[in-house]
Amino acid sequence: xxxxxxxxxxxxxxxxxxxxxxxxxxxxxxxxxxxxxxxxxxxxxxxxxxxxxxxxxxxxxxxxxxxxxxxxxxxxxxxxxxxxxxxxxxxxxxxxxxxxxxxxxxxxxxxxxxxxxxxxxxxxxxxxxxxxxxxxxxxxxxxxxxxxxxxxxxxxxxxxxxxxxxxxxxxxxxxxxxxxxxxxxxxxxxxxxxxxxxxxxxxxxxxxxxxxxxxxxxxxxxxxxxxxxxxxxxxxxxxxxxxxxxxxxxxxxxxxxxxxxxxxxxxxxxxxxxxxxxxxxxxxxxxxxxxxxxxxxxxxxxxxxxxxxxxxxxxxxxxxxxxxxxxxxxxxxxxxxxxxxxxxxxxxxxxxxxxxxxxxxxxxxxxxxxxxxxxxxxxxxxxxxxxxxxxxxxxxxxxxxxxxxxxxxxxxxxxxxxxxxxxxxxxxxxxxxxxxxxxxxxxxxxxxxxxxxxxxxxxxxxxxxxxxxxxxxxxxxxxxxxxxxxxxx
Amino acid sequence: xxxxxxxxxxxxxxxxxxxxxxxxxxxxxxxxxxxxxxxxxxxxxxxxxxxxxxxxxxxxxxxxxxxxxxxxxxxxxxxxxxxxxxxxxxxxxxxxxxxxxxxxxxxxxxxxxxxxxxxxxxxxxxxxxxxxxxxxxxxxxxxxxxxxxxxxxxxxx
Numbered sequence: 001x002x003x004x005x006x007x008x009x010x011x012x013x014x015x016x017x018x019x020x021x022x023x024x025x026x027x028x029x030x031x032x033x034x035x036x037x038x039x040x041x042x043x044x045x046x047x048x049x050x051x052x053x054x055x056x057x058x059x060x061x062x063x064x065x066x067x068x069x070x071x072x073x074x075x076x077x078x079x080x081x082x083x084x085x086x087x088x089x090x091x092x093x094x095x096x097x098x099x100x101x102x103x104x105x106x107x108x109x110x111x112x113x114x115x116x117x118x119x120x121x122x123x124x125x126x127x128x129x130x131x132x133x134x135x136x137x138x139x140x141x142x143x144x145x146x147x148x149x150x151x152x153x154x155x156x157x158x159x160x161x162x163x164x165x166x167x168x169x170x171x172x173x174x175x176x177x178x179x180x181x182x183x184x185x186x187x188x189x190x191x192x193x194x195x196x197x198x199x200x201x202x203x204x205x206x207x208x209x210x211x212x213x214x215x216x217x218x219x220x221x222x223x224x225x226x227x228x229x230x231x232x233x234x235x236x237x238x239x240x241x242x243x244x245x246x247x248x249x250x251x252x253x254x255x256x257x258x259x260x261x262x263x264x265x266x267x268x269x270x271x272x273x274x275x276x277x278x279x280x281x282x283x284x285x286x287x288x289x290x291x292x293x294x295x296x297x298x299x300x301x302x303x304x305x306x307x308x309x310x311x312x313x314x315x316x317x318x319x320x321x322x323x324x325x326x327x328x329x330x331x332x333x334x335x336x337x338x339x340x341x342x343x344x345x346x347x348x349x350x351x352x353x354x355x356x357x358x359x360x361x362x363x364x365x366x367x368x369x370x371x372x373x374x375x376x377x378x379x380x381x382x383x384x385x386x387x388x389x390x391x392x393x394x395x396x397x398x399x400x401x402x403x404x405x406x407x408x409x410x411x412x413x414x415x416x417x418x419x420x421x422x423x424x425x426x427x428x429x430x431x432x433x434x435x436x437x438x439x440x441x442x443x444x445x446x447x448x449x450x451x452x453x454x455x456x457x458x459x460x461x462x463x464x465x466x467x468x469x470x471x472x473x474x475x476x477x478x479x480x481x482x483x484x485x486x487x488x489x
Numbered sequence: 490x491x492x493x494x495x496x497x498x499x500x501x502x503x504x505x506x507x508x509x510x511x512x513x514x515x516x517x518x519x520x521x522x523x524x525x526x527x528x529x530x531x532x533x534x535x536x537x538x539x540x541x542x543x544x545x546x547x548x549x550x551x552x553x554x555x556x557x558x559x560x561x562x563x564x565x566x567x568x569x570x571x572x573x574x575x576x577x578x579x580x581x582x583x584x585x586x587x588x589x590x591x592x593x594x595x596x597x598x599x600x601x602x603x604x605x606x607x608x609x610x611x612x613x614x615x616x617x618x619x620x621x622x623x624x625x626x627x628x629x630x631x632x633x634x635x636x637x638x639x640x641x642x643x644x645x646x
Contacts, residue, residue, distance in 0.1 A: 047638065160551070164505055164544045171512060171537045178530035183520055185530060216575055218566045382606035383620050386599045389579055391628070393586065398638050403587045410583070422497055440533045452526035 007353050012052050016354065019056045020063035020361050027067020027083075029384075034064020034082075036211065036388075038324050039204040042331070043395040050332035050347055055354035057328045061321050062114065062358045065304055066366065069106040069297060073099060082300035085272035089285060089292035096288050103370055104234040105290055106297040109246065111363040113298030116250035117257065117305025118355050121312075125348070128313035129338040137446035138456045142466035144439040147316050148432060149470035159477045161424045169432025170439075172197055179441035180448075192404040199327040200399035201409035202433065206426055207320060208392050209413025212385060214420070242294045245275050253299030257306020257318055267306075271299030305355070311336050312348055316435065320427050323434045495552040502549035509541025567606070574605040590642010591633075596625040 007016070019041055026037035037060045045053035068083030069090070076091035090102040135143070148166055175186045176196025187193040249271035256267040275295035276285045285292050307318030308325075315337030317323035329336045334344055341348055396409040416426060450456050457463050512534045522529030578601055585594035600621035608617055633643040 044632070044638070160544060160548055164541070164548065167537055167540045167544065168505075168508075170533070171508070171541070174512075174534055174537065180527065181523065181530060183530035185519065185534065186515065216567065216572055380603075382603040382608060383617065385575075385606075386578075386602035387620070387624055390582070390595045390599060390624070393583060394591070394628070394632065394638075394640065397586075398632075398640070401639060403583075406583055406586070410579075422501055436533070436537075444527055444529075444532070447526045447528055448524050450526060452528075 006051050007055055007350065007357055012055065013357075015048075015052065016055055016059040016358060017361060017365075019059040020358050021365060023060040023063020023065075024067035024362065024365065026060075027064040028070040033068075033207075033211070034061055035203075035321050035324070036208040037061075037064040038321050038328075039200075039208045040388075040391050040395050042204075042324055042328055043200055043398040045328060046331060046398065050334060050344075051350045053332050054325075054328060054347060054350055055357075057325055058351060058354040059358040059361070061325070062301070062304055062355065063362055064321075065301055066107075066110045066114075066362045068300070069103065069110065069366075073102045073106065082268055082303070083296070085268040085296035086293060086300075088272065088296070089287070089289045092286070093288035093290070093293070098288070100370065101234070101290070102293060104367070105238070105293045107363060107366040107370075108234050108239070109249075109294045109297035110301040110366075111359055112246050113250040113253055113300070113302035114304060114355070114359040116247070116298075117254040117302040118352065118359070120254050121305040121309050121355070122352050125309055125313045126341060128309065129341040133338045133342070135338075135462060136460075137442040137449065138460050139462045139466065141439055141442040141446050142457060142460075142463035142470075143314065144316065144435050144442065146466040146470040146473075147435055148439065149473050158423060158425070159481050162428045165419065165424045165426070166428035166432040169429040169434075170436035171432075172202070172429075173433045173436035179437060180444050192402065195400075197408065197412075197433075198396075198399050198405055199324075199330075199434070201396040201405040202412050203320070203324050203327070203430060204392050204396050205409035205412030206416040206430060208388070209409060210416030210420060210426075212389060212392075213413065213417040215381060215385060238290060242291060245278070245291055245294050246298045248274060248278070249295040249298035250302040253302025254306040254309075256299075257303030258309050267303040268296040268300040271295045301359075308351065308355075312340065312351060313338060315340075315438070317431060320430050323430050326434060498552035499549050502545045502552065505541050505545030505548065509538040509543075509545060512538030512541065514538075571606055575602055578602055578605055586641075590644075591640045592625055592629050592642055592644040594642070595628070596621045599624055 007013070019037075022041065023034060023037040027034055038057055041056055041060045045056050048056070065082055069086060072083040072086040073090040073094050076087050086106060090106060093099075093102040148170070173196075175193055177183070177194065178185055184194060252271040252274060253267040256270060272285075272292055272295050275291055276282045279285065279289070279291055281289070303319075307322045310316045310318050311322045311325060315326070315335065317326055326336055329340075329347075334340060334347060392409065393406050396405045397403070399405055416429075419429065420426060446456070447454070457467060516531040516534035516538060519529070519531040519534070521531070578598060582594050582598035585597065598621075600617050603613065603617040603620075608614055629640065629643040632638040633640050
């Protein structure tokens with residue numbers, strides 16, 4: 001309750017509103033996304049208290065995920081990867097003259113999916129954190145190894161490239177002082193690299209600058225909108241008829257959001273497929289079926305809560321955005337993980353409260369601007385791109401007040417552009433960068449405790465289970481790839 | 490298409506193998522551990538290096554994974570001179586930011602890029618000038634004066 005009341009200060013609400021709107025705009029504009037919104041907001045939270053700073057990041061995150069709906073409905077362009085499945089039915093429905101119904105359905109679905117995952121988060125995060133406190137360095141090392149393996153194996157489309165990306169991320173995380181003994185590694189004589197590669201310029205460069213480069217190369221498309229919209233288009237009967245669909249989709253979204261490296265991009269597609277299979281009229285999917293919109297949008301917002309669960313309880317990010325939230329916590333002197341619940345429980349409840357307030361805020365903003373927001377899509381890119389680039393440079397600079405970080409951001413941006421161009425997924429890269437140091441610290445600490453003996457990794461049931469999952473997921477991934485290759489031949 | 494992708498993947502694989510080999514060599518040059526049981530700071534570079542060599546070799550041998558989801562076609566769009574000009578302007582902005590600070594660098598950059606990207610009509614040029622002024626003033630004031638973020642060269646704040 002105190003966390004909730006803290007956030008209800010007028011100034012904080014106003015700032016959260018601004019960040020949620022920024023997130024909505026970023027989510028709505030094709031080529032921009034929630035990750036970029038959080039990347040830009042992240043360094044701007046420095047001057048604020050930890051409560052406000054974290055709340056602003058959560059607001060931008062949820063706004064960004066929710067915002068992908070508008071361009072998906074009106075232009076058949078998913079604003080974010082989380083809204084791909086939304087286009088399958090929302091656009092045809094809009095073309096049939098029911099744009100408001102499509103928008104209204106998606107907005108309400110996002111809200112309900114988010115609420116479901118918030119309940120799951122509030123219910124399970126403290127319990128998971130309590131269990132996690134009892135885990136030692138062996139268990140943590142095995143857990144981080146499992147997360148790395150899952151991230152690489154579950155990378156969309158190409159396991160081999162996903163694993164390479166994860167290991168490259170681990171390698172980039174080696175720059176700077178090693179944990180435990182502080183040995184400088186790969187600094188190449190540079191004072192700036194002694195502290196390692198900064199997380200803020202790294203993430204902003206990898207996701208935001210690389211995307212700007214893609215947008216720069218893409219031909220400017222002329223967008224025309226039909227803004228003759230009336231009412232909100234959602235009935236209680238429709239909501240009641242889709243209750244099971246919403247629950248199932250939200251559960252899928254939450255479950256997939258928990259898995260490191262996947263997130264909303266996969267959850268909306270899986271939920272859509274499940275809804276189609278369960279539907280009495282599957283032939284209507286793809287032609288404007290409202291069930292499809294309920295499924296896709298419930299799942300993608302539910303994945304937000306899912307991704308926050310391992311972040312808060314274990315200190316392990318569920319996706320690229322939550323990896324950035326780690327930086328947000330660190331900026332304010334906190335470390336997400338099980339001890340957060342003991343040392344700073346207030347901030348955990350701040351996350352819950354910010355989630356709830358933002359979900360309600362975003363729903364109200366979306367319904368209130370159902371006829372206004374679509375106009376943002378008409379801003380020409382030639383004005384938008386330089387503004388975004390300046391904001392990114394300012395963000396990278398303010399992390400440590402160094403020009404070096406801007407150059408680093410640009411270099412990482414070029415790397416990210418070429419990696420994506422050649423189909424190397426970026427999520428495993430960033431998760432390898434974040435999780436690699438965690439793995440090394442825990443692994444080395446574990447071996448110091450056991451004086452070099454590796455058997456506790458197998459004799460500890462929890463560690464053995466995590467390692468088993470890592471091995472099975474790798475094996476399963478290889479089998480899956482070979483079967484797909486054989487099928488294509 | 491597959492041949493081109495195979496070639497690119499093989500070239501990428503070579504780079505990955507070289508990076509992996511470099512990590513392994515660097516790992517052997519690091520100081521050894523000082524604590525009993527500690528494998529030392531050299532362990533993870535060697536493991537990462539070995540994995541990169543292994544995975545890079547696999548990518549070289551199987552350069553076009555059959556299960557790969559077809560990628561979206563690379564958006565072929567703006568003329569190369571526009572792309573190069575904008576990138577050059579971006580680098581110029583960063584250099585200008587370092588020497589004269591936020592306000593002048595941002596105003597010049599936000600005004601220049603729309604022109605490089607094709608704004609020719611008086612209305613578009615005026616819009617670029619207005620956008621540059623408003624953005625620079627608003628963001629500079631908000632970040633420097635309101636939020637206390639130490640940006641260099643903020644002229645209005």
